[in-house]
Amino acid sequence: MKIQLKAFRKKEDLKKHLKSHAETLFYASGTSTVIPYPNLGKALKGKGFEHLYMGDLNALPQKMDFAREGALEIEGPVTWKDARGFCLSHGRNIMVSPTEELACMLAGIATSASGERSFGFGSLREHVTEIEYLNFEGKEQTLYSKNLLINHPLFQSEEGKKILEAYQDSYKKYDGFKNAPFPRLEKETDLMVGMEGQLGVVTRAHFETIKDETTRFLFIKLPKWEEDVKPHLEIFYNAQNFRDHLISVELLDHNCLSYLPDEEKPLPAGYDVIFLEVKLSSFDLIIENLIPTLTLTPDDNIFEMNGDKCHHLRMLIPRFISEVNQRRGVKKKGTDVQVPKESFETLISYYRDFSTKGISYNLFGHFGDGHLHFNFLPLAEEEEKCQNLLTEFYKKIKSIHGSPFAEHGIGLLKQDFIAPFLTKVQLEMYRYLKENLDPKNQFFPQGFLNLSRGKKND
DSSP: OEEEEEEOSSHHHHHHHHHTTOOEEEESSOOOSSSOGGGHHHHHTTSSOSEEEEEEOTTSOOEEEEEETTEEEEESSOBHHHHHHHHHTTTEEESOBOSOTTSBHHHHHHHTOOBTTHHHHOOGGGTEEEEEEEOTTSOEEEEETTSBGGGSGGGOSHHHHHHHHHHHHHHGGGTTSSSOSSOOOSBGGGGTTTSTTSSOEEEEEEEEEEEOOOEEEEEEEEOOTTTOOHHHHHHHHHHGGGTTTEEEEEEEOHHHHTTSOGGGOSSOTTOEEEEEEEEGGGHHHIIIIIGGGOTTSOGGGEEEEOHHHHHHHHHHHHHHHHHHHHHHTOOOEEOBEEOOGGGHHHHHHHHHHHTTSSSOEEEEEEGGGTEEEEEEOOOGGGHHHHHHHHHHHHHHHHHTTOBSBSSSOOTTTTHHHHGGGOOHHHHHHHHHHHHHHOTTOOBSTTSGGGGGSSOOOO
């Protein structure tokens, strides 16, 4: 298969390319964990495509502005880091952001990557109010979150209405999730959010922001989750009653912390930490009402940490882990699972089983949302064993009605895992969307929407 790089510096050049209907995988920062950019040819081997363009959007013009009160307008490959800095300079702040702040915001729309602050502010899709994209003919189209998808021209036919109603009904059991096993499709903007660039190229969007407010961080020292998870679970269940006051409830296990230099470690070796990001106006309420309910955690195991130091810590850990993995030649195999709160203890039990397999690992993530990342860090000879373990794991996640990929998308690496979660209802919608919005199959033609082609499911 021939892969050809094509970079775009002007929107007009991008429009011209789209009119050619060339099969293209568009990307910006190239930080996706589910697209193997260095080994793309190998990953696409046998997919039935002879030629693919890699459409580099990283050189397009950038723009940041406030379109109206509180609405941040982003155009081009603006990173989360730069957008946050711009907002802070105007006394505003973004509500969510991924750990990788050098990722591009518009690319984040493609996967609905929401990061740790979703506990208090909800997922990214709730903050996107307007999206401009280029369709398969290179024409500019605009979508608004205020408009329900049922009123979109695409779903005015009897066929369209029937397909959408069945699809939306199938989504109901995932209403409280960051991302279900399939995109939401409730509002117009959902045609782009979580679609991984398979229906158009997002060129501009509006994001709701909030007035910047100082927050405070409480660190809670805990035993290793593999040995005693009861204190962790007590925090999880009790924190659910304080979503209006807590912004984040995050876990970093002892394995994650072990990668830090000694001078950067917030705890002695052998302990997990859960940290709470608390609204300043709610700090006394949390101290008086939540902390006393944590009967399994001694008071002297709860302490406050400076916000800048906490943010610094969160950036350091993935960087050091990545550096160590590169030296060891390790290819991370991670999960991105979210489960309903009644199944959270079951999810932890699955991860405790993983911890006994003799393969290096760590556990971290968005604890309060029931959304954790377990990362196997296998040597080359352990990779097949990991793959088999994950295959069985996702079967279990399906049985407890969890969502397998709640944040980082499906891409190419996780399509085999997502397929069993899709029924004929979702596949029929995928077929309908591709036929109407991408009739030439030019947008990421190897993406998950094309699982509808030739796949039979009940």
